[in-house]
Amino acid sequence: MLIGITGKSCSGKDFLSAIFQNQGCREINLDAIGHMALEHNCWEIVQAFPELADRSGPKNVQKTIDRKKLGDLVFRNPAALHKLEGILHPWMRRLVLQELESHGGTIHIVSGERTKHMDYHPGHRNFILNAAILEKLGLLPLCDLVLWVESPLWLRVWRARQREQISLLGFLRRNRAQRGLKVPSQFQATVFRIKNAKMRREDGLVNVIQQLRQIPRLRCMFESGQSS
Numbered sequence: 353m354l355i356g357i358t359g360k361s362c363s364g365k366d367f368l369s370a371i372f373q374n375q376g377c378r379e380i381n382l383d384a385i386g387h388m389a390l391e392h393n394c395w396e397i398v399q400a401f402p403e404l405a406d407r408s409g410p411k412n413v414q415k416t417i418d419r420k421k422l423g424d425l426v427f428r429n430p431a432a433l434h435k436l437e438g439i440l441h442p443w444m445r446r447l448v449l450q451e452l453e454s455h456g457g458t459i460h461i462v463s464g465e466r467t468k469h470m471d472y473h474p475g476h477r478n479f480i481l482n483a484a485i486l487e488k489l490g491l492l493p494l495c496d497l498v499l500w501v502e503s504p505l506w507l508r509v510w511r512a513r514q515r516e517q518i519s520l521l522g523f524l525r526r527n528r529a530q531r532g533l534k535v536p537s538q539f540q541a542t543v544f545r546i547k548n549a550k551m552r553r554e555d556g557l558v559n560v561i562q563q564l565r566q567i568p569r570l571r572c573m574f575e576s577g578q579s580s
């Protein structure tokens with residue numbers, strides 16, 4: 353089974369994914385793949401965003417991208433984010449599909465669109481696809497089940513500031529860049545909303561696992577009541 357986990361920044365996707373990994377699932381993390389994509393497409397990105405170029409001159413071609421600087425640039429400018437995504441997303445999507453296929457998944461292509469039906473051989477592990485932009489990347493149809501994680505804005509701000517010392521304005525800019533993210537309306541029967549609104553980790557775990565147990569296809573994974 354392929355389980356998609358999606359939602360806005362600091363809603364708790366990684367938190368939820370860790371619960372599944374603790375049950376033996378394997379994670380494909382799109383944030384991490386995005387960082388790999390930046391390294392692989394470094395030259396093209398420096399060309400597309402001359403603002404990132406090293407002031408010491410064009411001969412010193414950067415081997416890595418300053419992600420904070422790039423994030424600051426694209427989260428305040430939708431056109432710049434669109435340009436970045438145009439470079440990275442095809443590469444990221446390809447990598448995810450290769451990864452799934454290398455683990456026994458068969459992706460059926462129907463009228464030019466990659467669609468549902470990941471066939472795994474018996475005994476194969478369950479997979480987690482952890483991505484804020486699951487829908488935007490066109491990966492939603494591959495998932496057997498999608499979990500939309502949600503938390504109130506104030507709590508997401510608080511978590512972000514605890515996690516990465518981001519400024520309030522910086523987080524609000526990132527949040528604005530994610531305003532198009534919403535509970536996927538496609539494939540409604542397989543999309544479930546998970547509320548992750550507790551402040552304390554222990555309370556959050558109990559509460560989230562309770563909600564996961566209500567989902568028929570996940571019940572057996574969580575019925576014994578273990579937590580991470």
Ligand SMILES: CC(C)(COP(=O)(O)OP(=O)(O)OC[C@H]1O[C@@H](n2cnc3c(N)ncnc32)[C@H](O)[C@@H]1O)[C@@H](O)C(=O)NCCC(=O)NCCS
Pocket residue numbers: 360361362382383386387390419420422423426433436437440482483484485486526529530
């Ligand atoms: C903008 C970049 C340079 C910022 O890097 P940085 O290390 O500072 O932040 P990080 O990658 O941890 O992301 C921070 C938050 O922004 C969100 N985010 C990142 N890219 C996007 C995007 N294209 N659209 C919406 N949200 C995004 C992430 O999901 C996360 O919640 C980097 O995120 C990037 O290259 N993004 C484009 C690739 C992408 O779409 N990745 C998201 C995969 S879910």
Ligand SMILES: Nc1ncnc2c1ncn2[C@@H]1O[C@H](COP(=O)(O)OP(=O)(O)OP(=O)(O)O)[C@@H](O)[C@H]1O
Pocket residue numbers: 359360361362363364365366367368383484511512515548549550551552553554555556557
């Ligand atoms: N229920 C919870 N209780 C306590 N802490 C939590 C809870 N959920 C998430 N957190 C913490 O909040 C922070 C953000 O959560 P997490 O990294 O899971 O969000 P995310 O949706 O993956 O964010 P991003 O998309 O920005 O990477 C983390 O430090 C995480 O440990």
